[in-house]
Amino acid sequence: MVKFNRFTLDNGLRVIVHEDHTTPMAVLNILYDVGARDENPEQTGFAHLFEHLMFGGSVNIPTYDEPLQRVGGENNAFTSNDITNYYITLPSSNIETAFWLESDRMLSLAFSKKSLEVQRNVVIEEFKQRYLNQPYGDVWLKLRPMVYKEHPYKWATIGKEIKHIEDAKIEDVKAFFKKHYTPQNAIMVVGGDITLDQVKQFSEKWFGSIPAGEKYVRNLPQEPEQHDERRQTVTAKVPLNDVYIAFQMGDRMDESYYVAELLSDVLSRGNSSRLYRSLVKEKQIFSEVHAYMTGSLDKGMFVFEGKPLENISIETAEAAIWEELEKIKTIEIPADELTKVQNKTESTMIFSEMSLLDKAMNLAQFELLGDADMLNHETEKYLKVTAAQVKELANKLFRKDNSSTLIYLAEKA
Amino acid sequence: MPNYLMTNDPMTIDRKQAPESKGIANINLLKPEHRELNNGCNVYCFNSGDQELVRIEWIFGNQRFNPEKPLLNIAVNTMLTEGTNTLTQAQISDKVDFYGAFLQVDYGYDNSTVTLYSLNKHLQHTLPVLKDIITDSVFPEKELETYIRNQQQKLQVSLQKNDYIARRNFNKAIYGDTLYGLGADAETYKTLHREDMLLHFKQMYQPTNCTIIVSGKVEPQILDLITNTFDSDWKNSTIRPDTSQPGITSADERFFFTEKPEALQSAIRMGKPTINRTHADFPYLQVLNTVLGGYFGSRLMANIREDKGYTYGIGSGMSSLKHSGAWFIATEVGADVCKATLTEIEKEINLLKTELISEEELSLVRNYMMGSLLGSLENVFSHADKFKNLYFAGLGYDYYDRYVDAVKTVSAERLKDLANQYLDFDGFYKVIVGKY
Numbered sequence: 001m002v003k004f005n006r007f008t009l010d011n012g013l014r015v016i017v018h019e020d021h022t023t024p025m026a027v028l029n030i031l032y033d034v035g036a037r038d039e040n041p042e043q044t045g046f047a048h049l050f051e052h053l054m055f056g057g058s059v060n061i062p063t064y065d066e067p068l069q070r071v072g073g074e075n076n077a078f079t080s081n082d083i084t085n086y087y088i089t090l091p092s093s094n095i096e097t098a099f100w101l102e103s104d105r106m107l108s109l110a111f112s113k114k115s116l117e118v119q120r121n122v123v124i125e126e127f128k129q130r131y132l133n134q135p136y137g138d139v140w141l142k143l144r145p146m147v148y149k150e151h152p153y154k155w156a157t158i159g160k161e162i163k164h165i166e167d168a169k170i171e172d173v174k175a176f177f178k179k180h181y182t183p184q185n186a187i188m189v190v191g192g193d194i195t196l197d198q199v200k201q202f203s204e205k206w207f208g209s210i211p212a213g214e215k216y217v218r219n220l221p222q223e224p225e226q227h228d229e230r231r232q233t234v235t236a237k238v239p240l241n242d243v244y245i246a247f248q249m250g251d252r253m254d255e256s257y258y259v260a261e262l263l264s265d266v267l268s269r270g271n272s273s274r275l276y277r278s279l280v281k282e283k284q285i286f287s288e289v290h291a292y293m294t295g296s297l298d299k300g301m302f303v304f305e306g307k308p309l310e311n312i313s314i315e316t317a318e319a320a321i322w323e324e325l326e327k328i329k330t331i332e333i334p335a336d337e338l339t340k341v342q343n344k345t346e347s348t349m350i351f352s353e354m355s356l357l358d359k360a361m362n363l364a365q366f367e368l369l370g371d372a373d374m375l376n377h378e379t380e381k382y383l384k385v386t387a388a389q390v391k392e393l394a395n396k397l398f399r400k401d402n403s404s405t406l407i408y409l410a411e412k413a
Numbered sequence: 414m415p416n417y418l419m420t421n422d423p424m425t426i427d428r429k430q431a432p433e434s435k436g437i438a439n440i441n442l443l444k445p446e447h448r449e450l451n452n453g454c455n456v457y458c459f460n461s462g463d464q465e466l467v468r469i470e471w472i473f474g475n476q477r478f479n480p481e482k483p484l485l486n487i488a489v490n491t492m493l494t495e496g497t498n499t500l501t502q503a504q505i506s507d508k509v510d511f512y513g514a515f516l517q518v519d520y521g522y523d524n525s526t527v528t529l530y531s532l533n534k535h536l537q538h539t540l541p542v543l544k545d546i547i548t549d550s551v552f553p554e555k556e557l558e559t560y561i562r563n564q565q566q567k568l569q570v571s572l573q574k575n576d577y578i579a580r581r582n583f584n585k586a587i588y589g590d591t592l593y594g595l596g597a598d599a600e601t602y603k604t605l606h607r608e609d610m611l612l613h614f615k616q617m618y619q620p621t622n623c624t625i626i627v628s629g630k631v632e633p634q635i636l637d638l639i640t641n642t643f644d645s646d647w648k649n650s651t652i653r654p655d656t657s658q659p660g661i662t663s664a665d666e667r668f669f670f671t672e673k674p675e676a677l678q679s680a681i682r683m684g685k686p687t688i689n690r691t692h693a694d695f696p697y698l699q700v701l702n703t704v705l706g707g708y709f710g711s712r713l714m715a716n717i718r719e720d721k722g723y724t725y726g727i728g729s730g731m732s733s734l735k736h737s738g739a740w741f742i743a744t745e746v747g748a749d750v751c752k753a754t755l756t757e758i759e760k761e762i763n764l765l766k767t768e769l770i771s772e773e774e775l776s777l778v779r780n781y782m783m784g785s786l787l788g789s790l791e792n793v794f795s796h797a798d799k800f801k802n803l804y805f806a807g808l809g810y811d812y813y814d815r816y817v818d819a820v821k822t823v824s825a826e827r828l829k830d831l832a833n834q835y836l837d838f839d840g841f842y843k844v845i846v847g848k849y
Contacts, residue, residue, distance in 0.1 A: 022462070022463070022792075023790075023791065023792075024787055024790075025787060025788050025791070059428075060428035060429045061428070061429070065709055065710045066710055066777065067431050069708065069709070069710050069777055069778075069780070069781040069784075070431075070434070070776070070777045070780050070781070071434040071780060071784065072437055072780045072781060072783050072784020072785070072787065072788075073781075073784055074708075074709075074781075074784070074785065074788065075709075089788050090784060090788075091435075091437055091784050091787055091788075093434075093435040094432075094434045094435060094784075096432035096433075097431060097432050097434055099432075100428070100431060100432050103428075104428055107428070117722070118718075118719060118720065118721075118722040119722070120722070121721075121722025121723070122718055122719075122722050122724070122725055123725075125678065125722070125723070125724050125725045125745075125746070125747055126725040128677040128678050128747070129678055129725050129745050130725075132677050133575065133676065133677045133678045133745070134573075134574060135570055135573045135574070136570075205426060206426070209426075237573075237675070238570075238573070239569035239570050239572070239573050240566060240569060240570060269510075270506060270509075270510045271494065271502070271505075271506035271510075272503065272506035272507045272509075272510040272511075273510075277503060277506075280559070280563070281502065281503075281556075281559065284559065284562075287562065287563040287566035287567065288563065288566075288567070307566065307570075309562065309566065310566070336511065339511070340507075340510050340511045343510075343511060343512060343513035343535075344510060344513045345513075346513055346532075347466070347513030347514070347515075347530075347531075347532050348513075350464050350465070350466055350532065351464070351466060351530065353464055354462070354464060354466075354791075354792045354794065355791060355792070356791060
């Protein structure tokens with residue numbers, strides 16, 4: 001149980017306070033409701049590049065990191081297809097410094113040309129390091145446009161291509177800031193060794209005078225249901241063949257989300273899971289095989305990935321995955337197997353309460369979904385899932401005409 | 414006097430002015446309760462926190478390195494979950510997963526660890542499985558074959574990653590033919606045989622070579638359950654464990670370049686063997702290391718990422734091992750700026766040797782390190798982790814007093830002297846994978 005209080009400033013900034021006096025630290029987490037899905041198709045990778053620029057100095061404070069480090073704090077941020085999230089941890093006695101820094105960059109950035117120039121290079125190096133200079137690193141650049149034809153999830157957070165990042169102009173940066181980095185587009189969570197009164201006072205003092213800005217109304221093209229089998233084979237400089245099969249699935253608020261999560265756990269969580277036991281251990285088809293879901297806010301992906309052993313053909317490997325899928329589509333999972341994945345979920349929720357930062361991020365993300373208190377009712381939702389629902393969902397998702405299969409063939413030297 | 418008016422107006426805030434801040438006075442570390450079992454196994458227990466859960470670690474000193482059979486330590490540790498005389502791999506994972514527990518094996522350079530994360534309410538069911546694994550593993554032939562084949566495949570993927578190759582070549586260069594320097598290839602796996610593993614297991618996994626560390630909400634009955642399970646009928650064998658290690662001989666050559674003609678980035682790793690945590694200079698060197706490359710605002714990051722944009726990240730670190738220690742710098746940079754990066758690294762090291770660090774920068778690093786120490790004590794597990802750092806280096810809690818003192822008081826002169834004593838760019842081992 002994660003207890004919290006909540007209030008909203010006149011400019012629309014939502015604030016959540018989670019007191020935890022077992023730690024001498026405090027966390028300030030700000031989630032901006034903007035991600036790669038909000039980008040212009042001709043300027044992809046922008047939300048993430050922008051995240052880097054948020055550290056390039058703000059209107060009144062020339063450097064962001066230095067004053068924070070000076071008071072014993074650390075920070076980082078991440079961008080996804082849905083959101084951009086910034087967080088600070090620091091000794092609680094210095095919490096006001098976090099308010100000062102975060103409010104100034106919400107007020108306005110410095111928009112320095114040098115910062116844009118350097119961060120463009122840094123992001124291009126990140127693009128190379130994570131997506132191009134790694135075996136299979138480009139998988140999401142290939143798989144996303146297969147699964148999504150309309151929705152902006154068709155590009156990866158890093159962007160469609162390096163050129164989009166190279167072309168970024170300072171005017172684009174300013175426009176993006178004005179559109180998305182407003183109080184009403186943000187959720188702030190303050191947690192740790194602080195009090196509600198303290199947070200109210202500092203929020204009012206530092207964030208209260210920031211203009212509300214214009215409300216961004218999201219209107220994204222929705223992804224139509226898939227009714228055709230999609231397939232692509234690439235020959236690449238990779239050491240081993242690799243099979244990816246992705247299925248479209250519901251969005252985060254769909255009731256089937258919890259069923260899907262347990263379905264993926266049955267198939268792939270831990271060494272007792274079906275895919276590991278059957279395909280790695282018993283039939284010895286793969287050296288590794290996994291199933292997972294992207295958990296995105298709009299229509300998500302349910303993905304299978306496996307590297308077949310060298311003596312196994314791609315056809316055999318694919319057929320072996322499908323055989324497991326057919327099994328779960330036709331035979332209800334036994335009660336014990338369902339209890340197992342439910343127990344695992346329950347303990348995962350309890351273990352996640354050991355981390356202050358995890359709690360703060362979770363509160364922000366559930367508030368974005370509509371209500372931070374959903375965090376405290378997650379376990380119940382998993383415990384309510386039935387074996388019949390798991391089977392039904394497997395039938396709904398695991399259809400050939402809802403699949404996108406991407407095969408990497410290892411180029412023989 | 415407009416400024417005077419502004420600061421007195423309660424509705425106006427001065428955004429250019431940082432709020433007042435406080436230094437960190439004290440670090441309070443939790444200390445464990447200690448029990449020694451009848452079989453010689455030491456148990457340390459940290460009881461704190463609200464969640465009804467526990468983490469238990471069984472930590473065993475690695476056996477002496479055998480160059481003919483270099484993979485025994487890691488393979489035995491990794492395969493502990495693969496079957497016992499009474500439980501198959503499938504039964505082990507079924508039981509652990511059914512009770513929502515997490516079972517992990519972790520191989521480290523000095524120790525091999527088995528970790529159980531469990532809710533207290535299920536501990537009576539999960540603990541017997543752990544007992545079985547730790548006292549009665551059998552490494553079935555079929556599972557060994559699978560392990561070898563899958564490891565060989567995974568290795569092929571790793572060996573296409575420049576940073577992986579760089580780390581491996583670097584360790585080989587500075588640690589030579591030891592557990593620390595080992596870089597297996599596909600062939601090495603052929604030296605693994607079940608009989609050797611059984612023998613290795615018997616010799617290494619015994620009570621006198623085991624430290625159990627329990628952390629979480631450990632009420633007395635939970636601790637009793639744990640100690641009772643691992644006391645009475647867990648006996649030492651007649652062969653003593655041998656945790657001594659052969660001496661380390663570093664390579665003569667200093668420069669190692671592996672060319673990858675199509676690389677977009679080059680991985681760079683450089684550094685040298687140095688003192689470890691047991692040496693009085695160690696905490697001071699940690700301050701110096703932080704200035705150089707130990708945090709986001711470090712000199713290497715500020716210059717090579719934030720000013721030049723050559724890389725997504727660059728850092729330096731110190732590893733403290735039982736029989737050695739190392740100082741290293743690691744990064745992946747655009748292939749066309751590899752040489753330029755080396756020049757900048759050399760420049761930064763020479764600056765530390767010739768110029769005093771300003772009080773402004775040094776005070777920032779002091780505060781950052783104190784905040785970081787405080788922040789690293791997030792929950793009861795972190796307190797146990799701090800204890801492990803001390804315990805396995807043979808140090809007491811006064812180490813952290815000395816650490817805090819070093820961070821708060823080390824002078825710029827002392828750091829300059831240390832840079833001259835310990836850092837020598839020309840003497841560094843330098844490993845590059847990609848283009849140069």
